[in-house]
Amino acid sequence: MVKKLPSARERILGAANRLFQGAGIRATSLDAIAEKAGVTKRSVYYHFRSKDDLIAAYLEARDEPNLALFQSWFAQAEGDTAARVESIFRHLAQSARHPKWQGCGFLRTSVELVDRPGHPALVAGRQHKKRVEAWLAQVLQEDHGEEAAMALARQIMLLLDGAFAVVLLHRDPSYLESAGDAAARLIRATSPG
Template identity: 50%
Template sequence: MPKDSTKTRQKLIAAADALFYNQGIRAVGVDAIALAAGVTKRTLYYHFKTKDDLIAAYLDGRDQPTLGRYQALLPKAGEPAALRVRRVFEHLAKSCQDRQWRGCSFLRAAAEFANLPGHPTRLIAARHKKSFEGWLADILRADAIADAAELARQIMILFDGAVAQILIHRDPGYAASAAEAAALLIRNADRRKWKSGARAG
């Protein structure tokens, strides 16, 4: 793709990102995106055959950067899993205090297309959430926490539940409450690990 064409595509994705995140995917038409990007609708359809293709590009563009922001919070080693997980919830509490925060783009997108299980939006959102959950499991495994995959799923539920409650109530305290619940789950897993080791010894 020529350099100018690549730049135009990036402008379209950036415009879609701002409008979709702030107003909702279904509320925003391609005319508004083309106008915000400073191109014609014909140019938009040159780069994206359908609005669904543009939606997919928008979510794909948020996938790794979103996970990367959370990963960047944590040192590579030296902290127990409980503290590393707590940092994740602390970042959520800080992020939601930004007036531009509208919740999780992947949760919101999946909710908008809840009636279309095979829609690209649902598939990309599911992939992102599984990646996030897998990263949490890796944190737990690194600390030899028992049943890391199942525990990561439980913490993921707490995280997304906190996001939803904060979005409804605009109260970052839900992140702190979820962090305490996650810490309790990890402590209980640690106790099971210790008891299992004691019996084995």
């Protein structure tokens, strides 16, 4: 069986992912992305109208895999819903212990683009965060009911994204574990019965 080589677009997105995650979006030039992808700058513009479109595509490409990873960690965990949500935080803390971990790409991009609220990458980031929140509300709904599950999912998102920020600041992944413990306690404290 012949292994299919990645297309130029896939190589560009892969290069953008590595460079944006490592150095940030503003510090990464299209020239650097083209070089890392093994294409010309003209080829980058053939696939993406602008750097802004490439930044948005980079986040859009991360959306489904990130959510699927959370869902996988949740599904593989043992225990009640609270323990399974807490396992997401534990896995993230484990990832944050890797020396090349740079935090949440969606949040890092939003910080770099804070002065451009209509930027397509911020739209992609907001959509991703809302999808994660909606999924959390869905898994919490059985035990909490729709309205309470939505409020609880929002609180868990605050714990998650707040922990991402504090871990980057202190370089201490245990903050993710503490946030996971808080999320589990919150879920259990608000469970009926």
